[in-house]
Amino acid sequence: MEKILVGLKRVVDYNVRVRVRPDNSGVETDGVKMSINPFDEIALEEALRIKERGQAQEIIVVSIGAPEAQQQLRTGLAMGADRAILVETAEAVSPLMTAKLFLALIQREKPGLVILGKQGIDHDNNQTGQMLSALWDRPQATFASKLEINGETARVTREVDAGLEVNEIDLPAVVTADLRLNEPRYVKLPDIMKAKNKPLDVITRDELVTAATADIQPVTYEAPTEREKGVMVEDVAGLVTALKDKGLL
Amino acid sequence: MSKILIIAEHTNDTANASTAKCIQCATEIPNAEIDVAVFSDNGESVANEIAKMDGVTKVIRIEHDANSNPMAALIAPQVISISKGYTHIFGPSTTFGKDLMPRVAALMDVNQISDVMEILDSHKFKQPIYAGNAIVTVEAPTTVPVVATVRIASYRAVGSSGSAQIESAELDIDLPSHSRFIGIQAATSDRPDLQTAAKVVSGGRALGSEENFEIIYDLADSFGAGVGASRAAVDAGYVPNEMQVGQTGKIIAPDLYIAIGISGAIQHLTGIKDAGTIVAINKDAEAPIFEVADIGLVGDLFDVVPELKAALG
């Protein structure tokens, strides 16, 4: 195939302990470390491996969001992507709108495959890939832990609740990456320098999609109820007694 | 009034526990009339089972050869074909529902709510975000249907003293041929299902190997518990993927959860927040798992676990 499109979302780093703002208006993101959504990094790694096997020519990374998402796109270019597109918008973008923006880019770029992360670790929605493939009227293979491209089709192993499911899908299609699809490479310093000269186009959301969607509105944010601190027991006998006291044995 | 359609998850023979939990969630919507759709190649026994579930008005059977192994790309257009008149369409937040429901929502041109954990009113819900570190209350537009997945660990299963009517719906749509089911590799075990087990024992990276993980199975078997694992244990190949508990694995709510050699990363903890009692066994007294454990024991698991098994047996 000629092109693979990969989504890179800028999210709060997975190591950050996220806190709700005191006024309940959202979560604290000021001064917090931001990174590429871990699932998206895996999606990009997979695309790079497909290209390295000679099964794709060009990897395009796309981010939708604030101008700062250029940092994540530069990291993607340093990992090995060939070019980047930032769809700039200051507003929150719903999964449905994200899917519509990707669809508009698909119509421009005509990729043979789109790989997205299975979920953003910010909103944990797990929706965009499914929505995009529905709007595109193409196959979806979600939660992928193995992906083989065989000409016009792909064979995808998916992590489902019951175990590992294998699907065969016609291309083009949308695949969403799960954790065990691969281990992303580390970025090396010379690659960061090289990435500075790779093309990064910035377009506005309105250039792609003008109509709005009926969005689900956040009303208020709260911290989860904390579990109360428990007791420590000295030994197995103490543990068994504590379990019996609670009626669990 | 709200008219709710629930997409049943089932094995073709029996309903998955997630179905009865989805129904429970839907009953919490005021003035709800609840229908359940069973997509299968022969849904008779599943439909009969669901017809007995409390709160269900009607069970709709949609039969097609392609439904023997559900694929979202094939089921979604079938859902659309029967969706007229419903104010809400719910599915479980299991891999089945997560795969399917966004595809349904997009075909209806609406957004979807993930992981409903509390119903406030017909269009107001709570859902966890950021691995459960925040809970957001959201309001869905009333002008379009609400499509949502239900966080099944937040709900009990409804009882089964009902008697809903069963109907068959005819399909007059062409299904796509671009997606094909090849097979599934599922572990068969006699142990209680991780997602519904009342007691669960989980092992982490500390187990060190597939062979060593046997002591976790032995302990679990000694009192009829299900078995889970941390991501690190799955990544290292000690156990298969379907045993992973956490943000990106299974979200469970057993009465008793015993975490053995698991540090307690937030991504793991989000999967066990609703457990009744959490027990942690870890040799590091500073491990974060002790901050959420109801009962903690500092010790080497290779000593503690056999001793515990002996004490229980």
Ligand SMILES: Cc1cc2nc3c(=O)[nH]c(=O)nc-3n(C[C@H](O)[C@H](O)[C@H](O)COP(=O)(O)OP(=O)(O)OC[C@H]3O[C@@H](n4cnc5c(N)ncnc54)[C@H](O)[C@@H]3O)c2cc1C
């Ligand atoms: C996007 C993303 C999603 C993730 N999703 C999940 C998820 O769904 N589920 C999940 O579990 N993780 C998930 N993780 C991974 C998570 O961050 C942790 O890396 C993982 O949970 C660690 O597993 P562990 O506790 O088994 O291993 P470790 O963190 O290595 O902990 C091992 C523990 O064993 C203890 N120990 C060692 N030897 C012994 C002994 N002999 N006796 C007793 N105790 C001993 C140690 O003190 C330590 O506390 C995710 C990470 C990311 C980035």
